[in-house]
Amino acid sequence: MTTATGTYAPKPGAAPLPRMIAAQAALETKMLLRNGEQLLLTVVIPTLLLVLFSSVDIVDTGKGKSVDFLAPGILALAVMSTAFTGQAIATGFERRYGVLKRLASSPLPRWGLMTAKTASVLVTEVLQVILLTVIAFALGWSPKGNPAAVLLLLILGTAAFSGLGLLMAGTLKAEATLAAANLVFLLLLVGGGVIVPMDKFPQGAQDVLGLLPISALSDGLRDVLQHGAGMPWGDLGILGVWAVVGLAVAGKFFRWE
Numbered sequence: 001m002t003t004a005t006g007t008y009a010p011k012p013g014a015a016p017l018p019r020m021i022a023a024q025a026a027l028e029t030k031m032l033l034r035n036g037e038q039l040l041l042t043v044v045i046p047t048l049l050l051v052l053f054s055s056v057d058i059v060d061t062g063k064g065k066s067v068d069f070l071a072p073g074i075l076a077l078a079v080m081s082t083a084f085t086g087q088a089i090a091t092g093f094e095r096r097y098g099v100l101k102r103l104a105s106s107p108l109p110r111w112g113l114m115t116a117k118t119a120s121v122l123v124t125e126v127l128q129v130i131l132l133t134v135i136a137f138a139l140g141w142s143p144k145g146n147p148a149a150v151l152l153l154l155i156l157g158t159a160a161f162s163g164l165g166l167l168m169a170g171t172l173k174a175e176a177t178l179a180a181a182n183l184v185f186l187l188l189l190v191g192g193g194v195i196v197p198m199d200k201f202p203q204g205a206q207d208v209l210g211l212l213p214i215s216a217l218s219d220g221l222r223d224v225l226q227h228g229a230g231m232p233w234g235d236l237g238i239l240g241v242w243a244v245v246g247l248a249v250a251g252k253f254f255r256w257e
Contacts, residue, residue, distance in 0.1 A: 017108075017112060021108070022116075024112070024113060025115075025116040025119035025120050028117055029119075032090065035090070038090065041086050042128055043131065046077050049070075049195065050074045050132060050135055054067040054136075059196055061197060062197060067136055068142060068225075069222065069226060071133075071225065072226060073218040074136075075221055076194060076218035077189060077214075077218075078129065078132060079161060080157075080185065080192075080217075082128065084184070085181045085184070086165075087117065087165040088181040089169075089182075090169075091166060092169040092172065093178075095170065095255070095256065095257070101256055101257050104256050122158065125154070143226075144225060144226065144228035145224035145229060146230060146231070149224045149229075149230065150225065152231075153221055153224070153232070156217075156236060156239035156243055157239055159239075160213040160239050160243040162246070163242070163247035163249070163250045164246045167246060167249055167250035170253065188212065198219070211238060213242045216235040216238035217235070217239060220239070
C-alpha cells in the first residue's frame, strides 16, 4: 500500500512578512484598546475637554463659536495622546518586562515590529478622529479648508510624536517614562495652544512654544479648519523637522533590553 506524500506535508518557516506585520499590528491595536489607562488618554480626556470647553465659557477663545477653535486643538491632542504618551508608556513597559527582547528574536524583524506599532497608532487615531469629529459636529462645528492639508498635518504630527515617544521609551526606565510622558502631556495641553490661545502668553513664550510639535499641529489644523487657509507650510516644516530628528535619534539610541 502506498501513500501520497507532500499533499499535507508540513512546510516550516516564517509567514510572509506583510502577514506578520498585519498580525502584530492587529494585536497591538487590541492591546491598546483594551488598556483602561490608554483609553482614558486617547478617548475619554479629549472627548471631555471638547464637550466641556465648548459648552461652558471657561477660556476666551476669541470671536466665533468655541468649538471652531477647540476642535482642531483637540484633534492635535488626540494625536499626541496616542502617538506620544500612549505609545511611550506601553513600549516602555514592554521593554521592562522583556516583551521587546522576545519579539526581537522572532522572525518578525525589528523594523517590522516598529511598522506594526506605527500601524496600530494610525488605526487608533482614525477611530479617535471619527469620534471627535462626530462630537464636534453635534456641538455645532463648521470646519473649512483643504482635507489634504489636514491629512498631511496629522501624518507628520504622528511621525513627530512617535519618534519622541519611542525615544523616551527606549532610553528611560518604564517608571520614568510613565511619569515623564504624563507630565509632558499635561504641560503641552496647557502650553501648546490646544485649549488656551497662544496669544494669551507673553511674546517671548509664544516664540518658544510655537516651535513645539503640539503647537505646530494645533495651529496648522486651526489655520486650515477654522480659517480656511491653504497649506500651512511653516507648521508643516516644524513638524517635518521634529519627525526626522525624533525618528532618527530614536532609531540610534533605542535600547531593546
